[in-house]
Amino acid sequence: MANGTVTEVVLERAPALTRRPPESLAAEAWRRFRKHRLATFGAAALAIMVFAVLAGPLIYRVPINEIDFKAKLKGPSWAHPMGTDDLGQDILARMLYGGRISLAVGVAAMLIALTVGTAVGALSGHAGGVVDHTLMRITDLFLALPPLPLLLLIVYLFRDVLKKALGPEAGVFIMIVVVIGGLRWMPVARLVRAQFLSLREKEFVEAARSLGARPFRQVIRHILPNAVGPVIVAGTLDVAAAILAESTLSFLGLGFPPDIPTWGRILFDAKDNLDFAPHWAIFPGTAIFLTVLSINYLGDGLRDALDPRKVL
Amino acid sequence: MSKYLLRRLLILIPALFGISLVLFTILALAPGDPFEELATNPNVPPEVRANLRAQFGLDDPIAVRYVRWVTAMLKGDWGFSFVSRVNVSTLIMQRLPTTLFVLGTAQLLGLLVALPIGIYSAVRPYSIFDQIATTFAFIGFSLPTFFTGLLFILFFSIHLDWLPFIYRADLTSTGWRWAWEMARQAIMPIAVLGLAQGAAMTRFVRSAVLEVVRLDYVNTARSKGLSEKITILKHVVRNALIPVVTLVALQIPGIFTGAVITEQIFRVPGIGSLLISAILSNDTPVIMSITFVFSALVLLFNLVADLVYGWLDPRISYR
Numbered sequence: 001m002a003n004g005t006v007t008e009v010v011l012e013r014a015p016a017l018t019r020r021p022p023e024s025l026a027a028e029a030w031r032r033f034r035k036h037r038l039a040t041f042g043a044a045a046l047a048i049m050v051f052a053v054l055a056g057p058l059i060y061r062v063p064i065n066e067i068d069f070k071a072k073l074k075g076p077s078w079a080h081p082m083g084t085d086d087l088g089q090d091i092l093a094r095m096l097y098g099g100r101i102s103l104a105v106g107v108a109a110m111l112i113a114l115t116v117g118t119a120v121g122a123l124s125g126h127a128g129g130v131v132d133h134t135l136m137r138i139t140d141l142f143l144a145l146p147p148l149p150l151l152l153l154i155v156y157l158f159r160d161v162l163k164k165a166l167g168p169e170a171g172v173f174i175m176i177v178v179v180i181g182g183l184r185w186m187p188v189a190r191l192v193r194a195q196f197l198s199l200r201e202k203e204f205v206e207a208a209r210s211l212g213a214r215p216f217r218q219v220i221r222h223i224l225p226n227a228v229g230p231v232i233v234a235g236t237l238d239v240a241a242a243i244l245a246e247s248t249l250s251f252l253g254l255g256f257p258p259d260i261p262t263w264g265r266i267l268f269d270a271k272d273n274l275d276f277a278p279h280w281a282i283f284p285g286t287a288i289f290l291t292v293l294s295i296n297y298l299g300d301g302l303r304d305a306l307d308p309r310k311v312l
Numbered sequence: 313m314s315k316y317l318l319r320r321l322l323i324l325i326p327a328l329f330g331i332s333l334v335l336f337t338i339l340a341l342a343p344g345d346p347f348e349e350l351a352t353n354p355n356v357p358p359e360v361r362a363n364l365r366a367q368f369g370l371d372d373p374i375a376v377r378y379v380r381w382v383t384a385m386l387k388g389d390w391g392f393s394f395v396s397r398v399n400v401s402t403l404i405m406q407r408l409p410t411t412l413f414v415l416g417t418a419q420l421l422g423l424l425v426a427l428p429i430g431i432y433s434a435v436r437p438y439s440i441f442d443q444i445a446t447t448f449a450f451i452g453f454s455l456p457t458f459f460t461g462l463l464f465i466l467f468f469s470i471h472l473d474w475l476p477f478i479y480r481a482d483l484t485s486t487g488w489r490w491a492w493e494m495a496r497q498a499i500m501p502i503a504v505l506g507l508a509q510g511a512a513m514t515r516f517v518r519s520a521v522l523e524v525v526r527l528d529y530v531n532t533a534r535s536k537g538l539s540e541k542i543t544i545l546k547h548v549v550r551n552a553l554i555p556v557v558t559l560v561a562l563q564i565p566g567i568f569t570g571a572v573i574t575e576q577i578f579r580v581p582g583i584g585s586l587l588i589s590a591i592l593s594n595d596t597p598v599i600m601s602i603t604f605v606f607s608a609l610v611l612l613f614n615l616v617a618d619l620v621y622g623w624l625d626p627r628i629s630y631r
Contacts, residue, residue, distance in 0.1 A: 052339075141330040143562070144614065146606040148569035150585060153335070153603045157342035244456055248569065250618045251458045252576060253589055264458075271462055271577070275470045285459035293454040 017234060032305040039301020042294040047059060049291055062093040076279055083279040085269065094261040099287065101262045102243055105177055107151035109242035114182025114235045117188025118224075124189065125196025126219055136193070143186045148248065154179050155254055172256055180245045187235050195227035230305035233299055242293035247288050263288050320618050324611055331607045332385065336378050339600060385604065391597035395590070400601045404583055408605070410481060411582030414501050415571050421506030422513050429510075430517025430550060434525060445514065452511025457570045461504045461577035468500060475500055479580040501578045505570050509563075516559045520552040554624050561617035565610050 034040055067087045074084045082091040124135040155175065162171035199205060200223060208222045247264030249255035251271075256262050258269065263284040270280035384390070429449075433442040469477040479497045483490055521568040524530065525548050533543045572584035579585060583602050590598035 008514065028554075137330075141327070141334065144327060144565065144607070144610050145331065145334065146565045146568040146610050148572050149603045149606040150338075152572075152587060152591055153599055154338060156594075156599060161342075173575060240454075247456060248458060248573060251573070254588075254591060267458065267462070274466050278466050278470075281462050285456075285462060289455055289459055292456065293451065295448065296454050 022103060029302075029305045033301050036301035036304055038297045039304075042297030042301065045290060045294040046298060049099070049287075049294070050103065051231060053103060054095055055092070056096035057100075057213070060093060060096060062090045064093045064097045065089060065259065082283045085266075085275070085277070086273060091266070091280060094262065094266060095284060095287060098261040098266060098284075101173070101256065101260055102246060102288070103291070104216055105173070105180070105246040105262070106239040106243035107182065109181040110235050110238040113184040113238050114188055114231065115241075115272055116182065117185035117234075118192050118231065120185065121189040121192025122196060122219055122224065124225075125193040126200065126215065130191075132226040135189075139186045142183070142247070145183070147183045147245070150183060151179055151245065151249065152252075152254060155249065168257055169260060175254060176246055176249065177242075180242045184238055184241060187208050188231060188238075191230050191234055192227055196223060196232065199223045199226055233303045235251070236295060236299040236302055240292045240299070243288065243291060243295075316622055317619070320615055324615065327611055328608065331611075332382050332604070333378075335600065335604060335607070336381055340374055340377070385601075390601045393590075393598050394595045395593045395598075400597050403581045403586065403598065404601060404605055407581055407583045407586050409579060411571060411575065411584060414498065414505065414574070414580055414582060415567065417498070417504035418502045418509060418570075419567070421502060422509030425507065425510030426513035426517050427549075431521050431544065433514070433518045434552075435544060437522060442518075446518070449511045449514040449518075452507060453515065455511075457504055457508050457510070457573045458577060460508065461500075461574055464500050464504055465577070476523035477578060479578045481581045497578075498549045501580055504577075505567075505574050508570055509567065512563060513560060515557070516556045517552070520555045521548060523555075524548050524552040550624060554621065557617055557621050557624065561614055564617070565614045567613075568606050568609070 022070055033043075065103070066089060076083045082095060085091060086092075120135055120139065124132045124139075158175055159172065162175045165171060166174060200218075205218060205222050208218050212221070246262060247267070248257060250262050250264030251268045253268050256265050258265065261269075266284040267281055267288075270277065359628050377481065386402055390404075393403055429445050433445045436442055465477045468475045476497050477500065479501065483493050485493055525544075530543060530548055533547045534540075538547075568584070569583070572582065572587060575582045575584035576588050583605060587599065587602045589595075590602065
C-alpha cells in the first residue's frame with residue numbers, strides 16, 4: 001500500500017515524465033546535439049559543402065581544364081565567380097571538382113583508421129596477455145613516429161609503382177588514403193581497448209557469456225555497440241585530420257597531380273603567384289579551413305551528445 | 313633524479329630500435345631498386361653506383377642488410393647525398409640548428425600565448441574573455457599552417473611590405489644589424505608555428521586548470537588567506553600543468569608536420585625543407601636519414617617532457 005501511494009504520487013506530480021515516449025539512443029543524441037549551437041552550425045556548413053561538391057559540377061557546368069590565356073589570373077567576376085588561374089582555368093569549377101577528392105580522401109582514410117583501430121583495440125582489449133602487450137607496444141611505437149616525414153617517405157618510395165599499376169588517379173588516391181589512414185589508427189585502438197577493458201567485466205557481458213555466447217558474438221553484439229560513442233567522435237575528427245594531411249601533401253607538391261585539383265593542390269599552384277593573384281590562394285585555403293573548422297565543431301558537439309554522463 | 317633519467321634513457325634504446333625497424337621495413341618493402349635512379353643519372357659514374365650497391369649490400373639477405381644498416385647508422389655513417397655529394401651527416405648537421413631554433417622559439421611562443429590565456433579563461437569560465445579566447449583557440453587550431461603562412465606572406469610581406477618572406481642563412485651583415493635582419497626574417501615562420509601550437513595548448517591549459525580550480529585544496533588555500541595570485545599560480549597551475557605536459561608530449565610528432573610546412577613556405581634552410589628537396593631530387597640516403605632524425609627528435613622531446621613531468625610532480629622523480 002505504502003509503495004503504491006509513493007508511485008502514484010510520483011506519477012501524479014510528474015506527468016511530463018511518464019507521458020514522454022521512450023527515446024531511442026539516436027533520438028536522444030540528436031536532442032542533446034542540437035543544444036550545442038556551434039556544432040549545429042558546423043554540421044549545416046558541412047552539409048552545404050558536401051552538397052556543393054556533389055551537385056555543384058552538375059549545375060555549374062564549366063570545364064575544369066579549359067585553357068583561356070586571354071582571361072588568365074583574373075580576379076572574381078560574373079564569368080568566373082572565383083577568378084581564374086595562370087592558364088585561365090575557372091577556379092570555382094576546379095574547387096568544386098577538387099573538393100570531391102579532398103572530402104572523399106578524408107572519409108575513406110577515416111574508415112581505414114577506424115577499421116584498423118577498432119580491430120587492433122578490440123583484439124587487444126579482449127585477448128589480453130601477450131597479445132595485448134605486443135599490440136600496445138606497436139601502438140606506442142606508431143604514436144612516436146612523426147607522421148608527415150613518414151608519409152613523405154612512403155609516398156616517395158611507392159608512388160611510381162602504384163601509378164604504373166593502377167593509373168595516376170586511382171593509384172595516388174589509394175596510396176594517399178591507405179597511408180593517411182594507416183598512420184592514424186592508434187588513438188582509436190587505444191580508445192577501443194580502454195572501453196573493452198571496462199566493458200568486458202560488466203554484468204551484461206557476463207550474462208551473455210554465461211548464456212553461452214562465443215567470444216566473437218560477445219564482442220560484436222554486446223561490447224562493440226556500447227563502445228561506439230567515443231569511436232564516432234574520434235572518427236569525425238579523423239576526417240578533418242585526413243583532409244589536412246592530404247592538403248599538406250598536395251601543398252608540398254607531393255600529393256595529387258595537377259590534373260586532379262584538390263584544394264591543397266590548387267594552393268600549391270597558387271603560392272608562387274600570391275602578389276598578383278591572391279584570390280587563387282584565398283578561396284581553396286578558406287575552403288580547407290572552413291571544412292576543418294566545421295568538422296571540429298561537429299566532433300565537439302558529438303562528444304557532448306554521445307557522452308551519457310554529461311548532463312545537458 | 314639521475315636514476316630516473318637513466319631509466320628514461322634506457323627506454324630510448326628499444327624505441328630507437330623499433331623506429332629503425334619500421335623505417336627499414338618500409339625501405340625494404342619498396343618495390344624496385346632504390347638506387348635505380350643512379351643508373352639513369354649521368355652525373356653519377358657507374359663505379360659510384362657499384363660502390364653504393366656494395367656498401368648497402370643490396371643482394372644480401374634482408375636480416376643481414378638490416379643489421380648492417382643499423383650499425384652504419386649507429387657509427388654515424390649515413391651515406392652521402394646523391395645530389396650534393398657530401399656526407400649526409402654533414403648536410404644534416406649544417407641545417408639542424410636552424411630547424412631547432414625555429415621549432416624551439418615557436419614552442420616558447422606557443423607556451424607564452426597559451427599559459428596566460430588558458431589560465432585566465434579557466435579562472436573566469438564563460439566570461440566574455442573566455443568565450444572570445446575559446447573561439448580564437450578553436451579557429452587557430454583548425455587553421456592549417458600552410459594557409460596561415462600564405463596569409464601572413466600576403467599581409468605582412470606583400471600588402472604591408474614590412475617583412476621579407478624568404479629566410480636567408482647567409483646574412484652578410486654583423487652585430488646589431490645581423491640581429492635585426494635575423495629577427496625580421498624569423499618572425500613569420502616562428503609566429504605561424506607558435507600560434508598554431510599556442511591555440512592547441514590554450515585548450516589543454518584551460519580544461520586542465522578548470523578541472524583543478526574547483527578542488528577542495530584550492531578552497532583551503534583561499535580560506536587560509538592566500539592572495540588570489542598565489543593561489544592560482546602556486547597551487548592551481550603547477551598541478552594543472554601535469555596533464556598538459558602529457559597532452560603536449562602526445563602532440564610532439566605532429567609539431568614536425570608544422571615545421572616541415574613552415575620551412576617549405578618561408579624557405580627556411582632547415583632539415584624540413586631539405587627533406588622536401590631531397591624527395592624532389594630522389595635523394596634516398598638523405599630522405600632516410602632525415603626521417604630517422606625526425607623520429608629521434610620526437611624521442612628526445614618526449615624525454616624532455618618526461619623530465620618536466622618529474623619536476624612538476626615530485627612523486628615521480630623518487631620512484
